[in-house]
Amino acid sequence: MEVLSRQQKTLATLAEFFLRNEKTERLYGTLSELIREVLQVDGCLILENPPETDSWQLFSACGFCDLNQLESTNWIENEQLQATLEQTGVIAVADYETSTRFSPLDRKCFREFRSGMSIRIHGESQSRGILAVYDRSPREFKRQEIDFLKTISDMLAGALSRAAKDRELKKSEARAKAILDTAVDGIITTDERGRITLVNQATLEIFGYRQEEMIGNSINMLMPDDYSREHDRHMSRYQSTGIKKIIGSGREVAGIRKDGSTFPLYLAVSEFYTDGHRQFTGIVRDITDQRRLEQEVLKTSDHERRRIGQDLHDGLGQMLTGIGLMSRSLITTLQKENSSAIRQAEEITQLIREADEYARNLSRGLLPVDFEVRGLVTSLERLAANAERLFGIKCTFRESTPPVFHENSVVEHLFRIAQEAISNAVKHGLADTVSLELESNEEYATLRVTDNGKGFSDDWRRKKGSGLDIMQFRAQLIGAKLEVQSRSDGGVTLICMLSRSVSMYQFDTELR
Secondary structure, eight states, rough: HHHHHHHHHHHHHHHHHHHTTOHHHHHHHHHHHHHHHHHSSSSSEEEOOOOOOOOOEEEEESSSSHHHHHTTOGGGHHHHHHHHHHHSOOEEEEETOOSSSSSOOOOOHHOOOOEEEEEHHHSSSSSOOOOOOOOOOSSOOOOHHHHHHHHHHHHHHHHHHHHHHHHHHHHHHHHHHHHHHHHHEEEEEEEOOOOOEOHHHHHHHHHHHOHHTTSSGGGGGGSOOOHHHHHHHHHHHHHHHOOOOSBBBOOOOOOOOOOOOOEEEEEEEEEEEETTTEEEEEEEEEEEEEEEEEEHHHHHHHHHHHHHHHHIIIIIIIIHHHHHHHHHHHHHHHHHTTTTHHHHHHHHHHHHHHHHHHHHHHHTTSSSSOTTTTHHHOOOHHHHHHHHEEEHHHEEEEEEEEEEEEEEHHHHHHHHHHHHHHHHHHHHOOOOOOOOOOOOOOOOEEEEEEEEEEOTTTTTTHOOOOHHHHHHHHHTTTTTTEEEEEETSSSSEEEEETTTTHHHHHHHEEEO
């Protein structure tokens, strides 16, 4: 009865350890001493097999005369311990000297023992460890002692399993935190009431706050008043109707920093649930530099167009006008002299007149885009014709259900993209054939420019010039996607796709 009582008290003590989720190291150290005391054995040994490894290592031991030698033991050479791994029950040996299954223990640290029993500490996918006890005298272990060791093994297996899951959870949390803190974009989570629950390092740098200044406060602290009111309306409408307007999509908004300055901000909002509670995640990106560059690109482009147009008008145009007047005067003189060169002079005069008209067309805004029902179609047709005359190439235009845009700026940007693509194909690609295609369906409007030039080198993405950058920025300004593809037979295909669902500009499919 006394032995049984000690066993029950020991189990109660261990249960308290497990409930308090004690550190594994402390649990192991205490456990080996308790088992030795309760079973009244001379030695207790606990081995561990770390998760996802094949190695075995000593974790705790008591009652051995040479612990240093014990630590250097190759456990796989131990017949009893090796056999323990292959079964779930307890292996009990009353006397190693007379045992027909196991030879006497041959290591110095084990030779003093005559009896022992061991059991595997099981795990979900592999053995967690081995628990073994030894005595210096031959001994028949009783059923209650065997059951006690088995119970201890089961309790320890559960504790080790929880400890392993805790370690994995901590690793997962550490990885998640590392991802959050190294993300380039800001990441913010809020609850249903719009209170901030999490921010990463990029968010703090974007808005200039400390973490404790943001957690628990309303997300509206990061928005100007007008955007804050709009955000509240959207969220209220979504929670009452379930209709998503800003959830699951990205848009440009205005943000406000701690110092009160406002700046352009790209915001994408999504939702998720934890423990049945809805929360929201916002991905934010400061696009101040991007907008500044876009404005600079447009300013430079407009300035260059005006300069070239002015040069054509004031320089080349006036020169051609003067030459035309001189040629007409020459024709009058030749008529008086009844010269045979009159016809050639008239042809020259006609060519000068055409060149003058062409130069004036160029000067009027460098082929301005007409904002009409077929404005883009008309402009691209004219662009193709003028490219043939100006560059001496074959340039064709084909349309297939062309889109009709309601914003002149979209027509302007698409026209400039096509114009830049033709210029690049001729000047850099040395193309002599270029084709323009414009088509649309219910989802996309697509502009495609294909040439037969020499194409791009393998490192063109690294060496790309300002021409491609300008086209890319023009596409971004209208919410379009720009792709440049090298063709297998030489040349390049440039594709600009404007999605009806993504673009801020609406367009219709033209009915023919």
